[in-house]
Amino acid sequence: MKKHIVILILSVLSVSAKAQERLSLKQCIDYGLKHHRSTLVYRNNQEAARYQSKEALAAYLPNVNLNGSIDDNLIVQQSVIPAGIFGPTDLKVAFTKKFNSNVVAQVDQTIFDQSLITGLKANKVAQQQAQLNGEQNDETIIYNISNAYYQIFVYRQQLTLLQSNRETYQQQLNISKLQLEKGVAMESDVNKIQVNYNNTSSQILAAESDLELAQNQLKNAMGYSLTDSLQIQNFELDEPAADQTQISFRDFASFNAANRIDYRLAEVNIALLDIDQARIRATSLPKLTAYARYGYIGFGDRLGESISGFSDYSAIGIKLAIPIFDGFKRNSQYNQARIKQVNARENLKLDQENFHLEYDNARTKLIKAQSSLDMDKRNIGLAESVFKSTDLQYQKGVTDLTDWLNSQYSLKEAQSNYLNSLYNFLIAKIDLEKANGTLKTFHTSL
Template sequence: MNKNIIFLLLAFLPCRLAAQSSWSLKTCIDYGLKNNRSNAIYANEKKMADAKAKEALAAYLPSIGVNSTLDDNLKVQVSVIPAGIFGPNDLRVAFTKKFNTNHVARVDQTIYDQSLLTGLKANKYNVQQADLNQRQNDETIIYNISTAYSQIFVYREQLNLLKANQETYKGQMEIISFQVKKGTALQKDADKVTVDYNNAQSQIQVAESNLTLAENQLKYEMGYPINDTLTIDSTTSGDVFMPVTSTFAINSPFTADNRTDYRISQVNAKLLEIDESRIKAGALPKLTAYAQYGFIGFGDRLGPAFSGMSPYSAIGLKLNIPLFDFFKRNAQYSQAKYKRLNAQENLKLDDDKYQLDYENARTKVLKEQSNVENNRRNIALAQSVLSTTDLQLQKGITNLTDWLNAQNSLKEAQNNYLNSLYAFFQARIDLEKAGGTLKTFYSGLSSAHEN
């Protein structure tokens, strides 16, 4: 019984490994969102925002300090009591000794500081900014992985077409070689087909090299080990980009708020507004409470300065009213004001720019999708012409030149199709970026693309 179970497990294991070894676009993005090294940078930025919030709050919390001093008065200062108070002559008196020590603990508590209170409002926006930066990084990962993934699909399509063309040339070489031996064809005709066959082989090698580069680029964007094998799911690679007419990005009205970079600019504008208010609040009085307790000692020698210390304590309020820093503060306020105004104007410019980007991207993606469909039909037509010409060549009612021209027309149609296919994939992901829907695009990748 145990042997049967082990046999079944061993038989099932390769199937599981095979299933897991094929990567869809969604699984590639899943991996990249977890393993791309940039994640650590933006996670640290979020921690920095939290620490910055604590720093701002700490300015309104009690501060405690302990201060100790030891003075060695190498030459004791002497004060003069004027004549007539204690006698007819001036009296020179020293009010300290050679050594004096002072140890004091002090607690300061800000009671009112409007500039600090205003600055605390920035904490919420600093956290939002860190979150939006993290989101923008996720969108960049999704965009880069999708772009690299589509390149792999296009290069694989190119390889399939080139290998099919090579097989066609190979079959024609065999036929023309037989005809040369029979004397019904010239050697130059065989050489023409051989040249095209060799060109196809060279093109295959270039395409294989490009495919390897694209795979390495995808691994890099994912944070996947470069030297490890990554098998891409070829069956659904193109389906995830089609049809574009049913996507959220193409049908929904554009709003700049969908774009993360626009929302980051909004947060930055709010931070500039808070900074402007903080500088303005710097003109208001600041009230601080304090309490201190200490010991002070004096002595002609070092020992008594420590052993004979006397305690003292005090509590009080400190009011600070800035009076003569108006010009400096006013200049700072003016700078902050114009920075805030420029940020608001840039938001309006960005709104128009992002609207333009979206409309252009939507127009381009529909155009490129139409080009893909037209070029796919052209391939079918060129293939039909080649089949007809091939049959005519076999019957001897046309020549090899017509056959080669038909084959070249097919290759041209294939190249046009591949170029339009890549342009469509790029326009497709650019549309999601322009519409601020990269996250929606990623979330909408169906589970069918994962298996």
């Protein structure tokens, strides 16, 4: 029985080791949103904003203080009773003793302070600001992961094409070497093919290095350990339909800057500035505070007497503070806040125009990138057809090696253009999502 259990465990471990899950783009983003360290930072900021609101509320709650003191009057202060009251000469009298002890507890309660009431309105707005900052960080994570993921996809495509080209050069190199041995080919022809083979091998090494760097970049964007292995899926390129260009033009009218978190953060900033203006204005209003005090006081020529001879006292009262003149300090603060608020509104209008321009440019780039990708994809087909025809003619001796190498070079150039167009198309797609403020929608739709 134990033997069967051990075999079962080893089998499970073997299968799990060989079949590491390959992550899709959506799974990579899900992992990044959960594990990237910046997510914890912004979550902590939201928690700090909640505590900050509690701190602001505390100013309108009862404030209780307990204070105690013991004074050792090294030289007891004396007061003078003028002559004629208790005698014909001035009389010096001490109204305290060497040691004084005092313990007092006091409760203060704000009854009315309009500036505090106005300031409390900022608590909800500040929490909204912290939440939007967190959402903006999520969008940054989504964008960075998508960018790195697409780079890996393109580098894999590049490696596949380069390896295919190297195999072609290898096959032709083998044939040319045999022809050289038989005396039907020149050594210079073999060397030309060898040079192209070596160049392609170098390009493969560079592409492998780029792929490794892109994988590390993806791990970093995900908050994934650089030392752990990460396997990702290949995905089918979702190329737009032929009529999608017209759809893009129609959808342009529906662009809404309010979808951008940058725009909503600017609106929140304006709301905070509005509240700050009202708070400063409210500091000109009277403030009413109630208090209750209870304490013990003791006097004595020795320390023990001042402590053992306590007598209690208490008081309740109301304090009214009416601001009269502060040297125009409040007026200056209010005007500064007013100017900041006006500038913030003007900057929001500028941002709205810039966001619209950014979306328009991103949409145009996507349309052009789509056209370039379609053209370069068709061009690869033409280049492959030309190379196959030239290769067949070369094998039959109808054409020479120069034409064969030229057609192979044209194919490589078409492949390079296609890879550039492919990367530009993928990045243009994610840039359009970013400009439209729909990166989270893009993530959920994967």
